[in-house]
Amino acid sequence: MKRILLVGNPNVGKSVIFSNLTGVNVACSNYPGTTVEYCAGRRRVGDEKVEVIDVPGAYSLEPTSKAEEVAVEMIEGGDVIVDVVDATNLERNLFLTLQLLERGKPVVVALNIWDETRHKGIDIDVDELEEMLGVPVVPTAGRSGYGLDRLLARLGEAKAPGRRKTTDDERWKLIGKIVARTQKLRHRHHTFLESLEDASIHPVGGFFVAAGVIALSFFIVRVVGESLIGYVLDPFFQTVYLPLVDVVSEQTVSNDFLHSILIGNLVDGRIDFLQSFGLLTTALYVPVAMVLPYVVAFYFVLGILEDIGYLPRLAILLDGFMHKIGLHGYTVIPTLLGLGCNVPALLATRILDSKRERFIVATLISIAVPCVSLQAMIVGLLGHYGMRYVAFVYAVLFIVWLALGFIMKALTRGILPALLIEIPPYRPPHLHALLVKFRMRTFGFLKEALPVVLIGVAVINLLYAMGVLDSMANLTAPVVTRVLGLPKEAVLAVIVGFLRKDIGVGMLAPLGLSVKQLIIGSTTLAMFFPCVATFVVMFKELGPADTVKAIGVMVATSLIVGGVLNVLL
Amino acid sequence: MPITLDQMKKGSKGRVVSVVGGRGVALKLSAQGISPGMTIEKISALRGGPVVLRVGRTRVAIGLGLARKVLVEVDEG
Numbered sequence: 001m002k003r004i005l006l007v008g009n010p011n012v013g014k015s016v017i018f019s020n021l022t023g024v025n026v027a028c029s030n031y032p033g034t035t036v037e038y039c040a041g042r043r044r045v046g047d048e049k050v051e052v053i054d055v056p057g058a059y060s061l062e063p064t065s066k067a068e069e070v071a072v073e074m075i076e077g078g079d080v081i082v083d084v085v086d087a088t089n090l091e092r093n094l095f096l097t098l099q100l101l102e103r104g105k106p107v108v109v110a111l112n113i114w115d116e117t118r119h120k121g122i123d124i125d126v127d128e129l130e131e132m133l134g135v136p137v138v139p140t141a142g143r144s145g146y147g148l149d150r151l152l153a154r155l156g157e158a159k160a161p162g163r164r165k166t167t168d169d170e171r172w173k174l175i176g177k178i179v180a181r182t183q184k185l186r187h188r189h190h191t192f193l194e195s196l197e198d199a200s201i202h203p204v205g206g207f208f209v210a211a212g213v214i215a216l217s218f219f220i221v222r223v224v225g226e227s228l229i230g231y232v233l234d235p236f237f238q239t240v241y242l243p244l245v246d247v248v249s250e251q252t253v254s255n256d257f258l259h260s261i262l263i264g265n266l267v268d269g270r271i272d273f274l275q276s277f278g279l280l281t282t283a284l285y286v287p288v289a290m291v292l293p294y295v296v297a298f299y300f301v302l303g304i305l306e307d308i309g310y311l312p313r314l315a316i317l318l319d320g321f322m323h324k325i326g327l328h329g330y331t332v333i334p335t336l337l338g339l340g341c342n343v344p345a346l347l348a349t350r351i352l353d354s355k356r357e358r359f360i361v362a363t364l365i366s367i368a369v370p371c372v373s374l375q376a377m378i379v380g381l382l383g384h385y386g387m388r389y390v391a392f393v394y395a396v397l398f399i400v401w402l403a404l405g406f407i408m409k410a411l412t413r414g415i416l417p418a419l420l421i422e423i424p425p426y427r428p429p430h431l432h433a434l435l436v437k438f439r440m441r442t443f444g445f446l447k448e449a450l451p452v453v454l455i456g457v458a459v460i461n462l463l464y465a466m467g468v469l470d471s472m473a474n475l476t477a478p479v480v481t482r483v484l485g486l487p488k489e490a491v492l493a494v495i496v497g498f499l500r501k502d503i504g505v506g507m508l509a510p511l512g513l514s515v516k517q518l519i520i521g522s523t524t525l526a527m528f529f530p531c532v533a534t535f536v537v538m539f540k541e542l543g544p545a546d547t548v549k550a551i552g553v554m555v556a557t558s559l560i561v562g563g564v565l566n567v568l569l
Numbered sequence: 570m571p572i573t574l575d576q577m578k579k580g581s582k583g584r585v586v587s588v589v590g591g592r593g594v595a596l597k598l599s600a601q602g603i604s605p606g607m608t609i610e611k612i613s614a615l616r617g618g619p620v621v622l623r624v625g626r627t628r629v630a631i632g633l634g635l636a637r638k639v640l641v642e643v644d645e646g
Contacts, residue, residue, distance in 0.1 A: 059600035059601065060596065060599070060600035062596050062600075064593065064596050064597045064600065088626060089625065089626045089627050090625075090626075091602065091625035091626065092601070092602050092624065092625050092626070092627050095599075095600060095602070096600075168595075168596070168599040168604050169604060169605055169606060172599075172602070172604050172606060172607055173606065197628075198612075201613065201615075201621060201630075202613065203613065203614075203615050203616065206615075312630075315630075316615070316618070316619050316621070316630040317615065317618070319615070319618045319619045319630075319632060320615055320616060320617035320618030320619070320633070321618075323617070323618075323632075323633075328632055329618070329619070329632075416634070417632075418631070418632030418633070418634040418635035418636075419619050419630060419631065419632035419635070420597055420598070420601065420629070420630070420631055420632065420635055421629070421630050422601060422627055422628070422629055423621070423627070423628040423629065423630055
């Protein structure tokens with residue numbers, strides 16, 4: 001089967017063209033040996049079946065990042081290359097185009113975002129450009145699908161002009177010539193979006209914009225999450241699902257073992273979804289009714305921020321500040337992802353160049369950036385007593401994040417690479433692409449969380465029945481009771497916290513703890529150890545030595561902070 | 570007299586003269602259009618933070634450390 005590769009700079013609408021060309025028959029996977037993701041799909045062109053591959057975005061074929069290395073390797077295996085070019089930014093994009101034309105593979109150029117050239121005051125002479133490049137050039141607009149039929153129709157005309165290899169300087173000179181001959185710019189006034197672009201990286205105004213965006217994001221996540229719980233999921237579990245498990249409970253009540261595994265303990269003779277701790281009760285209720293709503297809300301907001309193009313601006317704004325803790329501004333992006341789930345956050349640290357930086361960011365994320373599941377449970381547990389206690393836990397985690405950053409910067413050696421990023425223009429989000437990503441992330445959460453929770457709850461119940469957990473609790477009781485001031489049963493929560501932090505925090509619920517104990521419990525649990533999924537990714541990304549170091553830092557910090565809180569509060 | 574990017578005045582334009590540093594640095598900058606002979610415009614700078622440039626029709630943010638490695642001949646007037 002013929003392989004058609006979509007190649008282009010980041011932010012040129014490549015993925016939108018890809019989803020328009022391939023529809024729903026798409027599979028995304030990591031490139032072997034890397035965490036760089038690419039997607040492939042199939043379609044018909046005329047009578048022929050072809051494979052369409054969305055190659056990771058690249059600025060240059062002389063690779064300066066992992067994604068670009070992957071792009072270069074993939075291009076070697078392609079039959080036809082569709083070079084997706086941002087027509088509103090011809091100059092920068094042609095650098096990659098010229099490099100592609102030197103590779104000897106047949107190329108067609110898709111002059112994308114064509115629909116925006118007119119109101120941006122850009123006139124491009126397509127025929128002249130085609131003449132100068134020596135390959136077909138087709139204007140397209142991925143969002144509306146404009147020009148894609150013509151693009152497919154001209155795939156057969158793809159040519160390999162076999163330009164000789166040149167230096168970067170010569171290439172830029174040639175680009176200057178091409179742009180001067182094929183592009184005319186008309187003067188025009190700034191649009192509203194463009195003024196907003198300037199405001200969001202303004203040395204003063206930018207911080208107000210950032211504060212506003214972050215506050216609004218948290219507000220939306222809270223409102224959407226709480227409404228889904230209050231009006232949809234909790235009512236569903238209480239009125240529709242509860243009668244069903246009540247039946248199961250009655251049927252199995254004679255069999256102690258089965259009843260305790262499926263339903264768990266009855267509280268005042270009734271099922272309590274939060275405390276009963278059975279497979280059909282807590283193990284389903286917590287991930288689906290308490291955590292999923294916030295996951296949905298978080299990924300909805302994050303997807304929009306990503307699509308609009310706001311995140312790089314936040315990275316730029318915070319670059320100066322982040323340097324103080326040994327990181328550059330781009331680390332804001334994995335850190336924000338960590339507020340959703342630490343697993344993709346650690347994977348995203350791959351974009352960072354230095355090993356030192358990856359270690360610091362990964363450790364900071366797994367220790368002091370609570371994932372949305374954990375946050376949901378902290379809010380669920382402490383929120384009853386007042387949001388100020390929840391805010392206190394966040395504040396403690398933030399202080400730990402800052403302090404540890406300073407300490408690790410001082411203690412580790414290595415270069416601190418500088419920031420270098422393109423600031424993409426603001427674009428309205430593309431609904432279809434947004435929904436695809438949103439769906440993938442939400443199902444990803446369910447696929448990852450549900451089995452772990454179900455197996456975890458079953459295992460814990462079995463261990464409990466065998467008395468193993470009691471002896472473990474007795475063994476570690478001195479530390480837990482003296483240092484942290486928690487009852488020894490809280491050890492179970494810590495152990496479960498290794499599987500899933502949300503369930504671990506949930507296990508504090510039936511212990512009848514005071515507010516102080518709940519604060520200490522949830523803070524230490526958040527910091528103590530990565531959950532099993534995060535642990536696996538950390539091990540893969542950092543290697544054994546750094547993982548041991550990171551976990552040492554985590555255990556030590558959580559005990560110190562927990563102990564200090566126990567004395568101070 | 571060439572100056573470095575961080576010394577440029579906000580709103581001024583200039584031509585890149587050279588990039589100090591290894592091949593990796595030069596390649597990275599070049600792929601963003603910051604290559605000897607190219608015209609750039611400084612849009613803004615955040616204190617202690619990155620310099621924001623207009624290169625062609627794109628905006629690029631360059632960390633302070635890197636900005637100090639790019640030498641520019643500033644246009645007069």
